[in-house]
Amino acid sequence: MSTLYAVVVTASDRPGMMSAVTKVLADHNANIRYVDLHSAGEHADIYFEVTLEGPPDALFADLKRLNGVHGLEEIPSFAKIYGKRIIVMGGGAQVGQVALGAIAEADRHNIRGERISVDTIPLVGEEPLADAVRAVARLPRARVLVLAGALMGGAITDAVAELKRRGVIVISLNMAGSVPDAADLVVTDPLQAGVMAVMAIADTATFDISRQRQRRY
Amino acid sequence: MSTLYAVVVTASDRPGMMSAVTKVLADHNANIRYVDLHSAGEHADIYFEVTLEGPPDALFADLKRLNGVHGLEEIPSFAKIYGKRIIVMGGGAQVGQVALGAIAEADRHNIRGERISVDTIPLVGEEPLADAVRAVARLPRARVLVLAGALMGGAITDAVAELKRRGVIVISLNMAGSVPDAADLVVTDPLQAGVMAVMAIADTATFDISRQRQRRY
Numbered sequence: 001m002s003t004l005y006a007v008v009v010t011a012s013d014r015p016g017m018m019s020a021v022t023k024v025l026a027d028h029n030a031n032i033r034y035v036d037l038h039s040a041g042e043h044a045d046i047y048f049e050v051t052l053e054g055p056p057d058a059l060f061a062d063l064k065r066l067n068g069v070h071g072l073e074e075i076p077s078f079a080k081i082y083g084k085r086i087i088v089m090g091g092g093a094q095v096g097q098v099a100l101g102a103i104a105e106a107d108r109h110n111i112r113g114e115r116i117s118v119d120t121i122p123l124v125g126e127e128p129l130a131d132a133v134r135a136v137a138r139l140p141r142a143r144v145l146v147l148a149g150a151l152m153g154g155a156i157t158d159a160v161a162e163l164k165r166r167g168v169i170v171i172s173l174n175m176a177g178s179v180p181d182a183a184d185l186v187v188t189d190p191l192q193a194g195v196m197a198v199m200a201i202a203d204t205a206t207f208d209i210s211r212q213r214q215r216r217y
Numbered sequence: 218m219s220t221l222y223a224v225v226v227t228a229s230d231r232p233g234m235m236s237a238v239t240k241v242l243a244d245h246n247a248n249i250r251y252v253d254l255h256s257a258g259e260h261a262d263i264y265f266e267v268t269l270e271g272p273p274d275a276l277f278a279d280l281k282r283l284n285g286v287h288g289l290e291e292i293p294s295f296a297k298i299y300g301k302r303i304i305v306m307g308g309g310a311q312v313g314q315v316a317l318g319a320i321a322e323a324d325r326h327n328i329r330g331e332r333i334s335v336d337t338i339p340l341v342g343e344e345p346l347a348d349a350v351r352a353v354a355r356l357p358r359a360r361v362l363v364l365a366g367a368l369m370g371g372a373i374t375d376a377v378a379e380l381k382r383r384g385v386i387v388i389s390l391n392m393a394g395s396v397p398d399a400a401d402l403v404v405t406d407p408l409q410a411g412v413m414a415v416m417a418i419a420d421t422a423t424f425d426i427s428r429q430r431q432r433r434y
Contacts, residue, residue, distance in 0.1 A: 008355070014248075015243060015246045015247065015248050016243040018239055018242075018243070018249040018252075019236070019239045019240050019242065019243035019249075020243075022235055022236045022239045022240075023236050023239075023240070025235075025236065026232055026233040026235070026236035026237075029232045030232065031231075031232050032235040032236075032252075032254060033254055033256075034252075034253050034254065035235075035249075035251075035252040035253070036251050036252070036253075036355065036357055037249060037250055037251065038354070038355065038357075039250075040383070040384075045354075045355070047355045075352075075355075076348055076352070078352065078355075081345075081348055081349050081352045082338055082349065082352070083338075091324070092320055092321050092323070092324025092325075093321075093324075095320050095324075096316065096317045096320040096321055099313065099316045099317070099320060099335075099337065100313045100316070100317060103309055103312050103313040103316060103337055103339055104309050104310075104313055104339075106309070106338070106339050107308070107309025107310075107312075107339035107341075108309075110338070110339055110340060110341070111341055115338075116338075117336065117337060117338035118316075118336075118337045118338070119334065119335075119336040119337070120316065120320055120334060120335045120336070120337070121299055121300075121323070121327070121332075121333075121334035121335070122320050122321075122323050122324035122327055123327060124327070124328055128298075131293055131298055132298050132299065135292075135293070135295065135298045135299070137255070137262075138225070138253065138255065138262070138264045138292075138295075140253055166257070167257075
């Protein structure tokens with residue numbers, strides 16, 4: 001069975017450094033899930049998450065030996081710290097209320113050992129929203145999108161269909177436009193929509209979203 | 218001047234693939250800022266952001282030619298879509314109210330061309346919170362942390378000091394414990410704390426956080 005390791009490598013910030021680090025990972029058959037680089041002047045923190053079959057000691061030793069690497073620290077993974085993500089986007093008034101419901105409900109589950117975070121962006125306009133919906137597929141750990149507005153359709157609806165194909169659950173407020181018809185679930189009350197979004201992905205909840213598909217509350 | 222490019226490469230999901238892709242990036246002197254891999258069965262989407270000095274055509278062509286690569290698409294970067302991030306963590310009751318203030322204020326700035334998102338997690342306990350505070354330094358595009366609780370100190374305060382050294386602004390609610398003394402700014406009302414967090418990083422606002430350090434409202 002493979003184990004997930006999260007590591008920060010402090011290294012010189014120059015082209016080729018990331019390639020050198022990932023080459024060492026490949027040499028050890030580490031499967032890279034996530035890499036991020038934070039620059040701070042001439043040094044950079046390279047944060048990565050890999051899965052490995054065996055113990056990580058030889059890999060860590062080779063990384064430390066690499067030219068340009070100044071330090072290495074094993075840390076808790078983002079999945080462990082921030083957990084599954086619910087993304088809420090749309091009009092500020094509605095996004096705020098959905099967030100309120102989702103945060104209160106996530107609190108109840110996180111106390112029992114879950115880790116669910118609620119991430120939001122207030123946005124206006126068909127194209128910016130369609131781009132933001134499509135980008136949810138690329139967000140690490142994003143599991144549910146809640147669309148919180150009064151009118152959404154056109155390019156946003158196309159983006160919703162694409163996102164659903166990639167396995168993200170889409171909940172829509174009851175609103176004008178074609179988005180509600182494309183969503184997995186339509187909820188009229190924004191607080192309730194936030195609560196249901198959390199219940200849909202909490203292992204501590206007994207709410208089966210697949211039984212709710214196409215329903216309206 | 219270097220330009221930022223965001224690209225999705227669809228490739229076979231196997232060890233070594235990421236190393237092969239990053240080697241091509243290094244050969245073209247592309248400076249990698251962010252790489253993320255989303256698995257979907259035998260294929261994976263490798264999403265990356267790089268800065269390049271010249272035009273990207275030769276790099277894109279070499280990536281497409283790579284053994285195991287099935288497709289390549291240029292897309293808008295996360296910075297363009299979700300922008301700067303405010304992170305709110307602590308007790309569910311307070312996190313919800315801070316989020317409400319921050320989302321309403323972010324809406325006002327995003328309408329004028331800003332991109333600010335508000336990301337939250339309700340959490341309980343000194344160690345989980347300290348870990349989550351420390352991890353904010355590794356979150357892409359995180360600019361402000363708001364600590365929203367009734368009692369925070371000890372390991373959380375140490376983590377706050379570390380985070381401030383890494384350039385993240387820390388706002389604390391007025392609460393028991395040593396965290397308020399360690400924060401850049403203390404705000405009693407949670408809605409106001411959310412609004413001020415947005416003002417502190419919005420280019421469309423005229424609020425200079427450096428003039429507010431150590432103040433209490």
